[in-house]
Amino acid sequence: xxxxxxxxxxxxxxxxxxxxxxxxxxxxxxxxxxxxxxxxxxxxxxxxxxxxxxxxxxxxxxxxxxxxxxxxxxxxxxxxxxxxxxxxxxxxxxxxxxxxxxxxxxxxxxxxxxxxxxxxxxxxxxxxxxxxxxxxxxxxxxxxxxxxxxxxxxxxxxxxxxxxxxxxxxxxxxxxxxxxxxxxxxxxxxxxxxxxxxxxxxxxxxxxxxxxxxxxxxxxxxx
Numbered sequence: 001x002x003x004x005x006x007x008x009x010x011x012x013x014x015x016x017x018x019x020x021x022x023x024x025x026x027x028x029x030x031x032x033x034x035x036x037x038x039x040x041x042x043x044x045x046x047x048x049x050x051x052x053x054x055x056x057x058x059x060x061x062x063x064x065x066x067x068x069x070x071x072x073x074x075x076x077x078x079x080x081x082x083x084x085x086x087x088x089x090x091x092x093x094x095x096x097x098x099x100x101x102x103x104x105x106x107x108x109x110x111x112x113x114x115x116x117x118x119x120x121x122x123x124x125x126x127x128x129x130x131x132x133x134x135x136x137x138x139x140x141x142x143x144x145x146x147x148x149x150x151x152x153x154x155x156x157x158x159x160x161x162x163x164x165x166x167x168x169x170x171x172x173x174x175x176x177x178x179x180x181x182x183x184x185x186x187x188x189x190x191x192x193x194x195x196x197x198x199x200x201x202x203x204x205x206x207x208x209x210x211x212x213x214x215x216x217x218x219x220x221x222x223x
Contacts, residue, residue, distance in 0.1 A: 094152055094195045101153050102199055104144070105192060111141040112190070148192075156191035156202045158184040167191060169201040179207040 114137055123134060145155065158168050163182045174185050184204045191202025 163206045172205045173208040176207040177209045179210045181210045183207045
């Protein structure tokens with residue numbers, strides 16, 4: 001009997017050891033993983049605490065500076081938009097009749113041709129009817145030019161001025177040693193400008209062979 005009892009106790013101890021070993025093997029990896037994640041959790045907690053330690057006053061100052069910068073940028077953009085809009089409105093008012101004015105130039109040219117086609121002798125010896133017709137054509141031309149000037153359209157008067165490719169179109173050269181070189185001496189077709197823009201360049205003849213124009217004197221003359 002004694003031997004049997006000891007055997008049973010020995011078996012029970014073995015079973016207990018086996019159970020304990022199984023539980024240890026089962027819980028061992030989880031425990032190791034939990035222990036491995038503990039440093040990461042601690043670092044995250046430290047980061048959260050450091051973020052919560054930001055001074056509210058400094059945060060408000062930073063936010064205020066950001067809002068001020070955005071406001072200044074927006075104000076500058078709005079000011080640029082206002083100026084651009086004003087300029088576009090002004091240009092639209094100034095140059096709204098550009099197309100119409102360019103078409104009317106041919107009418108003005110025809111009136112001038114009609115006046116110049118009549119010889120001076122015929123004008124002098126004209127009877128009352130012809131004289132009235134000539135005067136009517138001249139009055140029509142003057143009235144048209146005056147109307148165009150009221151709308152910002154002006155006639156370019158280039159004779160005696162230095163040739164400017166922005167306003168003049170050279171058609172030929174005239175040898176003339178008495179006139180500074182590149183001076184406009186003759187107008188073939190009148191030019192017109194509207195505001196600061198050229199509506200039609202003047203077709204001109206320029207002098208050739210004379211002394212060169214002094215750039216300093218020319219600039220002073222324009223000023």
